[in-house]
Amino acid sequence: xxxxxxxxxxxxxxxxxxxxxxxxxxxxxxxxxxxxxxxxxxxxxxxxxxxxxxxxxxxxxxxxxxxxxxxxxxxxxxxxxxxxxxxxxxxxxxxxxxxxxxxxxxxxxxxxxxxxxxxxxxxxxxxxxxxxxxxxxxxxxxxxxxxxxxxxxxxxxxxxxxxxxxxxxxxxxxxxxxxxxxxxxxxxxxxxxxxxxxxxxxxxxxxxxxxxxxxxxxxxxxxxxxxxxxxxxxxxxxxxxxxxxxxxxxxxxxx
Amino acid sequence: xxxxxxxxxxxxxxxxxxxxxxxxxxxxxxxxxxxxxxxxxxxxxxxxxxxxxxxxxxxxxxxxxxxxxxxxxxxxxxxxxxxxxxxxxxxxxxxxxxxxxxxxxxxxxxxxxxxxxxxxxxxxxxxxxxxxxxxxxxxxxxxxxxxxxxxxxxxxxxxxxxxxxxxxxxxxxxxxxxxxxxxxxxxxxxxxxxxxxxxxxxxxxxxxxxxxxxxxxxxxxxxxxxxxxxxxxxxxxxxxxxxxxxxxxxxxxxxxxxxxxxxxxxxxxxxxxxxxxxxxxxxxxxxxxxxxxxxxxxxxxxxxxxxxxxxxxxxxxxxxxxxxxxxxxxxxx
Numbered sequence: 001x002x003x004x005x006x007x008x009x010x011x012x013x014x015x016x017x018x019x020x021x022x023x024x025x026x027x028x029x030x031x032x033x034x035x036x037x038x039x040x041x042x043x044x045x046x047x048x049x050x051x052x053x054x055x056x057x058x059x060x061x062x063x064x065x066x067x068x069x070x071x072x073x074x075x076x077x078x079x080x081x082x083x084x085x086x087x088x089x090x091x092x093x094x095x096x097x098x099x100x101x102x103x104x105x106x107x108x109x110x111x112x113x114x115x116x117x118x119x120x121x122x123x124x125x126x127x128x129x130x131x132x133x134x135x136x137x138x139x140x141x142x143x144x145x146x147x148x149x150x151x152x153x154x155x156x157x158x159x160x161x162x163x164x165x166x167x168x169x170x171x172x173x174x175x176x177x178x179x180x181x182x183x184x185x186x187x188x189x190x191x192x193x194x195x196x197x198x199x200x201x202x203x204x205x206x207x208x209x210x211x212x213x214x215x216x217x218x219x220x221x222x223x224x225x226x227x228x229x230x231x232x233x234x235x236x237x238x239x240x241x242x243x244x245x246x247x248x249x250x251x252x253x254x255x
Numbered sequence: 256x257x258x259x260x261x262x263x264x265x266x267x268x269x270x271x272x273x274x275x276x277x278x279x280x281x282x283x284x285x286x287x288x289x290x291x292x293x294x295x296x297x298x299x300x301x302x303x304x305x306x307x308x309x310x311x312x313x314x315x316x317x318x319x320x321x322x323x324x325x326x327x328x329x330x331x332x333x334x335x336x337x338x339x340x341x342x343x344x345x346x347x348x349x350x351x352x353x354x355x356x357x358x359x360x361x362x363x364x365x366x367x368x369x370x371x372x373x374x375x376x377x378x379x380x381x382x383x384x385x386x387x388x389x390x391x392x393x394x395x396x397x398x399x400x401x402x403x404x405x406x407x408x409x410x411x412x413x414x415x416x417x418x419x420x421x422x423x424x425x426x427x428x429x430x431x432x433x434x435x436x437x438x439x440x441x442x443x444x445x446x447x448x449x450x451x452x453x454x455x456x457x458x459x460x461x462x463x464x465x466x467x468x469x470x471x472x473x474x475x476x477x478x479x480x481x482x483x484x485x486x487x488x489x490x491x492x493x494x495x496x497x498x499x500x501x502x503x504x505x506x507x508x509x510x511x512x513x514x515x516x517x518x519x520x521x522x523x524x525x526x527x528x529x530x531x532x533x534x535x536x537x538x539x540x541x542x543x544x545x546x547x548x549x550x551x552x553x554x555x556x557x558x559x560x561x562x563x564x565x566x567x568x569x570x571x572x573x574x575x576x577x578x579x580x581x582x583x584x585x586x587x588x
Binding site for chain 1: 529553554555576579580581583586
């Protein structure tokens, strides 16, 4: 049986196809492009599976960022919390963990005990603790995200709570001649500082990192002090889509 | 007119009824009152700390506002805050009779405490036993309602909660309450079973947030077990040889291990899928959650209530996420 899982993120749409519990296809399409080039609208969003070029599909499950239209025609829609938990369970085999998912525009912290979600916290107020913030700051610094994410030592202080104010604060530091390494580390550290209060309610041993920001080495480094073990998953950005497939294969009943 | 006596938690009520008192569970007055926040406020104005369980403050306010002149204060086996609560009530001129559920949880020690209690109220063991036999008739009726809940699915979780909990004071009148139980049973038997996807157990002290019952039902789940409420009703009193055994075989005030044995039995018998463990903010019982989660091989969600008498948005979200995944598992099996 082939199952399609789609996670409609704020920046990118992640597409995974699973066959017999194995991932056989993975692809990312920018959110704009996905809706524009792969979908039509008729009361509900209709995905042109032919254009996606993923072959025959038996079941399709979708999830996504809360404010988007993630209810696709012919898809079973599941909430993003569940999708990410199932993704993490599939990828780690763990049943008890804390999942930190930092995406393009939102942050989720989820506690899982005995394989079931028991607590969660979402940050929907401001994107200053999300991937988009890192992107903006990298643009200001004219550096790639990958390069910026490697630096964690000796961060410059950035104290603004707002993403826009942080930019001017950063520019102030650039003008003062602070080294680029310190600036890179400063950006990473300021994101970590905003995540910390959210995580303080979620003490535990094992933390699974997911979402695009999981690729940020500096954030991982900082988190290391707060948890006994930081567990990285191979496909942090595909976690939600993988969770959709997992749901489709384990729980979805044939109608 | 019988003299009223306030209770801070369930005590050997047989003794009080024999002595000619009408027991009033202060918890019930507090939580069913529209003035429940006012009661908490009264306590805080009199100096009770913000960071103290809302039940204690509510009991205090309810006691003062409802003209209760005498109370039984449980100084061992319930929460240690009660000890301080009764000191303040004494200061307000309220007569306090102490009672203890001994930590040792030894039948002999339970007997000693109950005998002390009988002496305070000047009643004999024989007359208490007669009352016990009388009250056991009501306990059997409550047990029947409980069975109609989990065996026939004809009673919803909230009704079950209310009927079981009311046996702590028989709503102030044994005969009237017996009739209302009988009426309820005959009405319930006519009903069609309520079938919901997920079967939940409610454990921990009764909730400040009574709407939890309705809320879980909206998620296609229902409570088929109310742990402490059921203990307040003493379903096993009928088989106890005497009052000492009855209050010895009571899981609420003693250690967690003893409580867990009964929980395991009930989870099995009632085919419970998962447990919602309610704890009150600032209560030591939240720590027991660690032991319960370890010892019970079933998903457990710990939720906490404070002053609000309705569920907050965050707790609702947690319940939703928890029940959503339980439904998945149920579907898969």
